[in-house]
Amino acid sequence: MVKLLQRKKTRRQFLVDASKGACGVGFMGLGLAGYSNQSQSFNPQMLRPPGALAESDFQSACVRCGLCVEACPYDILKLGRLFQPIPTGTPYFIARTDPCEMCEDIPCKVACPTGALDPALENIDDARMGLAVLIDQENCLNFQGLRCDVCYRVCPAIDKAITLEVHRNTRTGHHAVFIPTVHSDTCTGCGKCEESCVLEETAIKVLPRTIAKGELGAHYRWGWKEKEKAGGSLIDPVLDLPDRVPEVLK
C-alpha cells in the first residue's frame, strides 16, 4: 500500500501541487495585471499613427508586428520598448521631433494586418491622431504681439485647422495681436505645428483628443444655435405689460 501511494499521486499530493501552481500563477497574474494597468497611463506626447482606434480598442487590436513602422516612408513611427512609458511593442510618433507627413495613400494604415489602424480611413485629412493645443500662452510669441506665425504657416490645413484671430493688444494699447487658434473639426494632429514652434520648449503641443477636448453636458444647449435651428427665438418675445400710471398722475 505504501509503495502504491508513493508511486501514484495521492489526493493530498494533487491538491498541494495544484494549489502551488494556482498560487504561483495567480501571483504572476496579479503582477502582470498591475503592470498592464500602469501601462495604460502612458506619455501623452507619444501619438498613435493615423486611423488608430480609440486607445483601449487599439491596445486590444494591435499585435505589435511593426508592419506600420516598416511601411512609413519617413521613418517617423517607432515601437514602444520594454518598460518605456507606452505599452510594449505598440507604435507611436513624437510630434516635436518627427511629425506625421500625412501621406495621401496612408501606407501605415494599409500595412496594418488586424484593423488596429482603421481600414475605413480613406482620406488622411480625416485622421485624428491628436489635437494641437496652444498650451503656453505666456511664452507664445504671437500672444505677446509678435508676428511669429510659424505654427500657422506650416499647418497642412492652413486657415482651416489653425487660423489667426485678431484681438486688441492691451499691452501697447494701439496694436493688434494675432492669436493662433486651433479648430478641432479640421486638425488632424499631425504635429507639424509642434515640430516647428520656435521656442526652446514648444508652446503648441499635440495631445490625445481625450485629453485636449472638453465636452458639454448632455443637457446643455447653446441658445443662439438653437435659435438658428428653430428659425427664431424659442421663447416668446419680451412681454409688453400694460402701463399702469398711478391715478393721481393721470
Added chain:
Amino acid sequence: MKNSHSLGSEAIAKKGWLLANCFLLLRRLSQGLILTLFLLGPWAGIWILKGNLSSSLLLDVIPFTDPFVLMQSMTAGHLPIFEAFLGAGIVLLFYIVVGGRVFCSWVCPVNLITDAAAWCRRQLKLRKEKVINPQWRYWILAMVMILPLFTGVMTWELVNPVSAFHRGLFFGMGLGWGLFLMIFLFDLLAVENGWCGHLCPVGAFYALVNKVGFIKVDAVNREQCTDCLDCFDVCPEPAILKGPVHGQKKNMGTLVSDMNCTNCGRCIDVCAEDVFVITTVLSGFKSNVKQVEK
C-alpha cells in the same frame, strides 16, 4: 552511471560529426534564415519578409499572423479583419502539418538562449533537480488567455519575450536585454529547461496544436538501444522519451506522441544506434501496431 563519455561522442565516432549534428545544424539554419529574412528589410532595404513573429508579410503577398497573439487580441475584445484570420490560418495549418512545437525549436529565437543555457548546464555538470512542475505552463497559458477579459488589453504581450526578441532586434531592444539575460540565468542556475519546458505559455499553446501534429519522432529501433541515455540528456523534454524508448515491456508504442515534443531531432542526432527516425503519425501508427503484435 555515465560520465565515461561526453554526450554524443559515440554518435560522432560512429556517424561522423556532420550526421551527429545534422538536426542541430538544420535548426540553427532555420532560425538564422528567418532572422536574416526579417533583418534584410530594415538593415539592407531588401524587403522579403516584413514585420515580426507576431504578424508578417512575405513578398508583399502572403500574410502570417501568430494565432496565439490573435487569440489574445480577441479575448481582449477586438474582432480582427479578414487578413489577420487568413494569416493565422496559414500559420496554424503549417504547424499542424510539421508539428506545433516545431515553432519552439525551429523558429523561436528564445530557443537560442535556452539551448545555450542548457549547453552550459551540461558543461558545468549542474545537478538536475525538479523545482517546478512542467505543467505550470498550461496554468500560465490559461492565465494569459483569461487576463485580457479583465484588463481589456493584451497583457501578456507587454512582457512576452518570444515576440520581444525579434521585435527588439528590428525595432529597438531597450531594456529587453535584461529579460533575455534573466531567462538565460534562470535556465542556467534555477531550473533546467526552465523557461521553454516549464513556464512559456507560447510553447504551451503550440503544444496544444501539437496534439494534432502530423510529423513525429519515432523510436522504431528501440531494441538496438544500449541505454547510454544520451537522448534523455539532450532532450529538452526528457519525460516524453520514457515510454517510446523504455516502454517495450509495457507494450507502449514507439511513437513519441507526447504533445510536448518539439521535433528538434536532437535525439536522432546523438543516438549512435539509430534508434530514432523522423516520420509521420501514419507510419507511427503502423509501427505501434507492429509493436503490439510482437
